[in-house]
Amino acid sequence: MSKIWVFSDMASRYPELLAAAASLGGDVNALVIGTDSAKAFSYGATTVTQLPADESRMIEDYVPTIAKCVTASGTPAVVLISATKRGKAVAAKLGIALNAGVINDASSVKGGDGVTATHMVFGGLAVGTETVKSAVAVITMGSGAFEPLPEDAARKGDVVTADFVPPPVSIKCLERRAKQNSSSVDIGKARRIVSIGRGLKAQEDLAMVRDLASALDAEVGCSRPIAEGENWLERERYVGVTGVQVKADLYVALGISGQIQHMVGANGAKTIFAVNKDKNAPIFQYADFGLVGDIYKVVPAMTALLRK
Amino acid sequence: MNIVACFKLVPEEQDIIVNGDRTLNLEKATPKISLYDLNAVEAATELAAAMPDSKVSALSVGGKILENSKARKDILSRGPDALYAVIDPALESALPRETAAALAAAVGKIGSYDLIICGEGSGDLYAQQVGLLLGSLLSVPVINEVSKITAGDGKVTVERTLETEVEVLEVPLPAVVCVTADINTPKIPSMKAILAAGKKPITVWSVTDIGASTGGAPVVMQSILAPAQADRKKVIVEGDSDDKVAAFVESLRKVL
Amino acid sequence: MDFKLTEEQELLLSSIREMITRNFPADYFKKCDEEYRYPIEFMHALGENGISMLGVPEELGGIPADLLTQMLAIEEVGRMGAPCFLMMGAHCVHNMIDFGNKEQLAKTVEAVATGVPAYSLAITEPQAGSDNNMLGTTYTRKNGKVYLNGQKTFISGAADYPYMIVVARDPDGKDPKKCFSLWWVDPKSPGIRINRLHKIGWRMVSNCEVFFDNVEIDESALIGQEGNGFVHLMRNFEIERLTIAAYSLGPAECAFEEAARYTNQRVQFGKTIGSYQMIQDKLTQMAIKIENMKNFVYKVAWQDDNKQSLRLSSALCKLYCSQTAQEVIDDAMQIMGGVGYTEDCRISRLWRDIRVSRIGGGTDQIMTYIAGRQIVKQYAS
Numbered sequence: 001m002s003k004i005w006v007f008s009d010m011a012s013r014y015p016e017l018l019a020a021a022a023s024l025g026g027d028v029n030a031l032v033i034g035t036d037s038a039k040a041f042s043y044g045a046t047t048v049t050q051l052p053a054d055e056s057r058m059i060e061d062y063v064p065t066i067a068k069c070v071t072a073s074g075t076p077a078v079v080l081i082s083a084t085k086r087g088k089a090v091a092a093k094l095g096i097a098l099n100a101g102v103i104n105d106a107s108s109v110k111g112g113d114g115v116t117a118t119h120m121v122f123g124g125l126a127v128g129t130e131t132v133k134s135a136v137a138v139i140t141m142g143s144g145a146f147e148p149l150p151e152d153a154a155r156k157g158d159v160v161t162a163d164f165v166p167p168p169v170s171i172k173c174l175e176r177r178a179k180q181n182s183s184s185v186d187i188g189k190a191r192r193i194v195s196i197g198r199g200l201k202a203q204e205d206l207a208m209v210r211d212l213a214s215a216l217d218a219e220v221g222c223s224r225p226i227a228e229g230e231n232w233l234e235r236e237r238y239v240g241v242t243g244v245q246v247k248a249d250l251y252v253a254l255g256i257s258g259q260i261q262h263m264v265g266a267n268g269a270k271t272i273f274a275v276n277k278d279k280n281a282p283i284f285q286y287a288d289f290g291l292v293g294d295i296y297k298v299v300p301a302m303t304a305l306l307r308k
Numbered sequence: 309m310n311i312v313a314c315f316k317l318v319p320e321e322q323d324i325i326v327n328g329d330r331t332l333n334l335e336k337a338t339p340k341i342s343l344y345d346l347n348a349v350e351a352a353t354e355l356a357a358a359m360p361d362s363k364v365s366a367l368s369v370g371g372k373i374l375e376n377s378k379a380r381k382d383i384l385s386r387g388p389d390a391l392y393a394v395i396d397p398a399l400e401s402a403l404p405r406e407t408a409a410a411l412a413a414a415v416g417k418i419g420s421y422d423l424i425i426c427g428e429g430s431g432d433l434y435a436q437q438v439g440l441l442l443g444s445l446l447s448v449p450v451i452n453e454v455s456k457i458t459a460g461d462g463k464v465t466v467e468r469t470l471e472t473e474v475e476v477l478e479v480p481l482p483a484v485v486c487v488t489a490d491i492n493t494p495k496i497p498s499m500k501a502i503l504a505a506g507k508k509p510i511t512v513w514s515v516t517d518i519g520a521s522t523g524g525a526p527v528v529m530q531s532i533l534a535p536a537q538a539d540r541k542k543v544i545v546e547g548d549s550d551d552k553v554a555a556f557v558e559s560l561r562k563v564l
Numbered sequence: 565m566d567f568k569l570t571e572e573q574e575l576l577l578s579s580i581r582e583m584i585t586r587n588f589p590a591d592y593f594k595k596c597d598e599e600y601r602y603p604i605e606f607m608h609a610l611g612e613n614g615i616s617m618l619g620v621p622e623e624l625g626g627i628p629a630d631l632l633t634q635m636l637a638i639e640e641v642g643r644m645g646a647p648c649f650l651m652m653g654a655h656c657v658h659n660m661i662d663f664g665n666k667e668q669l670a671k672t673v674e675a676v677a678t679g680v681p682a683y684s685l686a687i688t689e690p691q692a693g694s695d696n697n698m699l700g701t702t703y704t705r706k707n708g709k710v711y712l713n714g715q716k717t718f719i720s721g722a723a724d725y726p727y728m729i730v731v732a733r734d735p736d737g738k739d740p741k742k743c744f745s746l747w748w749v750d751p752k753s754p755g756i757r758i759n760r761l762h763k764i765g766w767r768m769v770s771n772c773e774v775f776f777d778n779v780e781i782d783e784s785a786l787i788g789q790e791g792n793g794f795v796h797l798m799r800n801f802e803i804e805r806l807t808i809a810a811y812s813l814g815p816a817e818c819a820f821e822e823a824a825r826y827t828n829q830r831v832q833f834g835k836t837i838g839s840y841q842m843i844q845d846k847l848t849q850m851a852i853k854i855e856n857m858k859n860f861v862y863k864v865a866w867q868d869d870n871k872q873s874l875r876l877s878s879a880l881c882k883l884y885c886s887q888t889a890q891e892v893i894d895d896a897m898q899i900m901g902g903v904g905y906t907e908d909c910r911i912s913r914l915w916r917d918i919r920v921s922r923i924g925g926g927t928d929q930i931m932t933y934i935a936g937r938q939i940v941k942q943y944a945s
Contacts, residue, residue, distance in 0.1 A: 010471075058475075060451070084470075084471060085452065085453045085469075085470045085471060086470060088436050088437075088440070088452060089440055089451065089452045089453075091437075092437045092440030092441050092444065092452075093440060093444050093450075095405070095437070095441060095444075095526075096441060096444035096445060097444070099526070100526060101405065101525075101526030101527035102404070102405075102435075102437055102441075102526075102527070103435075103527065104435055104436050104437060105434075105436075116530065119434075120434070121432060121433050121434060121532055122319075122321055122324060122332065122431075122432055122532070123321050123431060123434075125321060125324060125326070125332070125534060126326075126330075126332055126532045126533055126534045126535070127532070127533055127534075127535055128433065128529055128531070128532045129529070129530040129531045129532075129533075130403075130527050130528065130529050130530060131527070131528050131530055132526060132527050133525070133526055133527065133528060134526035134527075168447065169447065169448060169449045169480075170449070171449045171451055171477050171478070171479050171480075172477065172478040173475055173476070173477055173478075174465070174476045174477065174478055175475070175476040176473055176474070176475050176476075177473065177474050177476075178472065178473060178474075179469060179470070179471075179472050179473055179474050184472065192564075216560075216564070228489065228490050236471070241434075242429075242434070242489075249563070250560075250563055250564070252560075260321075267535075267538050270563075271563045272540065273556075273559070273560055275556075279544070279546055279829075280825070280826070280829040284542065284544050285540075285542070286538070286540055287540060287541075287542065287544070288540050288541040288542070288543065289541065289543050289544075289545075289556065289559045289560070290542070290543065290544035290545065291544075291545050291548065291552065291553065291556045292544065292545065292546040292547065292548075293546075293547060293548025293552070293553070294548055297548050298548045298553055298556075301548075301550065301553045302553060302556070302557050302560070305553070305554060305557040306557060306560075306561075377571060378571040378574060378575065381571055381572070381575060382575055385575060385579075496579050496582045496583045496586070496613060497575070497579050498579070498612070498613050498614045499576055499579070499613060499614030499615060499617070499618055499627045499629070500614050500627050502572055502575045502576055502579060503572055503627060503628070503629075505575075506571075506572065
């Protein structure tokens with residue numbers, strides 16, 4: 001039976017990581033920076049390894065410490081990490097430190113003869129299934145791949161503390177600041193999403209989109225150009241292969257052409273509505289209901305009708 | 309400054325055909341420079357332009373696809389001064405670990421370097437590992453998600469854009485950085501650069517030449533399959549007259 | 565015959581595609597067209613990328629390329645839906661290399677490097693279009709200065725380009741072959757009045773009436789040899805004819821491709837219209853015409869690159885391509901139906917723009933006149 005480890009640079013990601021870990025069977029050891037173990041236990045950790053907190057350190061500096069813990073408790077072992085940007089840096093560095101195979105952005109993970117995980121390839125055109133053959137497997141888990149286990153505050157387990165092992169080469173962090181134009185919205189978890197694409201002519205016109213979203217009690221999402229080309233919306237709202245893959249009940253795509261790179265993010269929605277003035281837009285191949293028309297006319301009309 | 313920009317040639321996605329059994333047919337797909345690697349090459353070129361006496365080497369490892377002479381001119385038209393390619397059947401469809409090992413050996417053979425720049429991930433596998441693995445294998449500082457690079461004396465200062473934070477980091481050289489897709493907008497090669505590309509030096513090595521070891525891959529690819537297409541109703545109405553919008557909203561109400 | 569493009573040509577074309585796709589979507593040109601606006605951003609991009617300097621010698625800061633490559637570039641710009649008919653830069657430079665002085669050449673290169681053709685060519689007059697012996701604009705000398713008087717019309721780019729070349733007559737000249745000279749003029753000079761004409765197409769560039777009222781210029785404004793105006797322009801007329809053929813080919817391909825894609829999407833009577841044989845017939849005939857136009861344009865460019873005469877072939881090529889492109893674009897509109905007739909569909913703009921290919925740079929009739937005489941002569945005796 002593999003030893004299962006979980007680690008995240010974002011506390012909010014532990015519940016689903018622990019659920020993924022539990023699906024692999026066996027004891028689950030949560031690596032946590034600091035001394036708060038209760039949360040990890042309540043979501044299914046059997047052991048918590050506390051790593052000494054120090055604000056001046058970068059998350060990546062913990063790699064030798066984690067590697068030492070994993071090595072000490074033997075193989076086979078699986079390390080599950082949240083597929084955040086830091087998580088991926090930690091994963092790759094662990095890959096070398098532990099001579100382990102790494103798979104990023106896993107949408108599913110399975111045990112057996114080697115750990116097998118799936119992740120999107122070719123810009124979302126296909127899904128690659130890979131198996132890790134090395135004794136240690138490091139997998140970063142995409143958001144939303146697993147539903148967290150029910151929280152149970154009564155659960156307890158063993159707490160171990162690990163000594164910090166300094167990294168051989170270190171990068172100095174001069175400054176850390178909040179990202180401008182970022183939000184903590186997680187549209188991967190939103191039930192309803194109104195998403196806007198290139199059909200939007202100006203940033204001010206987002207008001208019209210927000211109005212419709214509020215009438216539908218939905219979050220606002222977007223395609224890549226809106227978040228990365230124009231910077232009109234936060235990167236967190238970008239739906240697509242390198243953005244968020246949604247699991248919503250309702251996805252309303254406005255002025256989005258429906259390139260595969262976007263649809264890979266949107267296809268997880270139960271029902272897709274689309275408005276686009278180009279009737280040949282690929283979005284209509286992926287929609288349950290489509291309206292060929294001008295969003296500038298249709299969207300305010302929809303909002304008005306929904307508010308009636 | 310001696311800069312190495314790593315890139316991968318990948319099949320043009322638009323030419324990929326999905327077979328009936330959901331496997332992919334790549335035969336008709338022409339090679340192209342992986343999109344995010346253009347950001348790495350552009351970052352290298354911009355940095356070199358800002359530092360006198362700089363040199364940019366483009367480096368790639370892979371299979372026969374790298375023999376494509378048009379693709380070689382393409383990469384050289386985007387700024388690098390020289391191209392190094394490691395071509396070997398053993399690197400055909402190599403996964404990140406083998407790729408990084410070959411890159412590390414090739415870098416050793418190229419000689420000294422100050423900074424290696426990689427993209428955030430390749431257009432085919434998008435494993436987002438190679439640069440990080442490469443830095444770790446070379447035992448030099450390595451960091452991902454770099455959205456800005458400023459050269460200093462024996463170091464670079466970089467901005468790293470994370471989910472909700474930006475870190476400003478001081479990275480001692482030599483080092484490896486993986487840049488984000490929005491670090492720059494790659495310039496479209498000019499007519500002049502395209503015509504000059506054919507005159508730049510190209511060095512080709514095999515795995516034996518660089519003394520890299522292959523084999524012992526920690527990960528194997530089992531399959532690459534297109535996802536089953538979700539079954540959609542595809543009720544499409546043409547026209548945005550009031551009654552059509554009203555009908556559309558009625559369908560919408562039904563799923564709320 | 566080797567029809568394979570070189571890798572460099574393929575990369576040049578893909579760079580053009582990338583540039584237009586990324587920075588100049590169909591909406592940009594639609595807007596310029598609607599506003600009768602010269603697409604200066606696009607022209608600057610052509611300059612920045614070096615496209616406007618293709619074929620200009622390296623010592624002038626240009627990019628060596630044969631005429632075939634230049635025609636391929638024009639074709640590709642047109643195929644991407646952009647106004648390739650504005651690509652006059654290299655032509656301007658070649659004129660000045662052939663018969664301009666150092667200063668005129670330098671000014672031309674300076675403008676063309678920014679993507680903008682350096683000058684408009686003021687030849688046509690209300691009474692003299694095809695029959696250019698009737699040109700009435702005069703130049704006269706007084707106190708060491710030269711004075712222009714008269715009127716030109718349909719002058720392309722007169723309101724957009726920094727300079728103007730004026731063809732004027734020496735009123736005392738007896739031999740009509742020897743009495744026309746070319747003059748380098750600043751269109752902002754006192755005595756010049758420019759009046760824009762309203763046209764159904766080519767709205768992204770001005771076509772103007774230009775009035776010259778005692779416009780004073782220096783002797784140094786003379787271009788080439790006095791009295792040799794038409795001789796100078798003659799050889800470059802042939803290249804111009806080929807260029808107009810390429811201007812026609814590109815947009816025809818654009819319209820064809822758009823229409824062909826549409827036949828896969830438009831459903832009527834339960835089937836895509838592409839499944840109907842009448843549509844297939846149209847597409848087939850259009851494809852043949854495009855293939856013919858390509859072959860003709862490439863062949864004539866190749867002739868020039870191989871120092872062969874274009875006298876006959878450039879006239880035939882222009883006549884064929886300008887007529888045939890119009891047929892292809894018209895068929896594309898027919899396939900698109902109502903959609904093709906709206907301004908939302910760029911085929912309607914191409915349809916309006918293409919018509920002038922049969923008028924400007926020598927009408928269909930003049931091409932026939934040039935070619936016809938030569939053919940008859942070839943078979944004399």
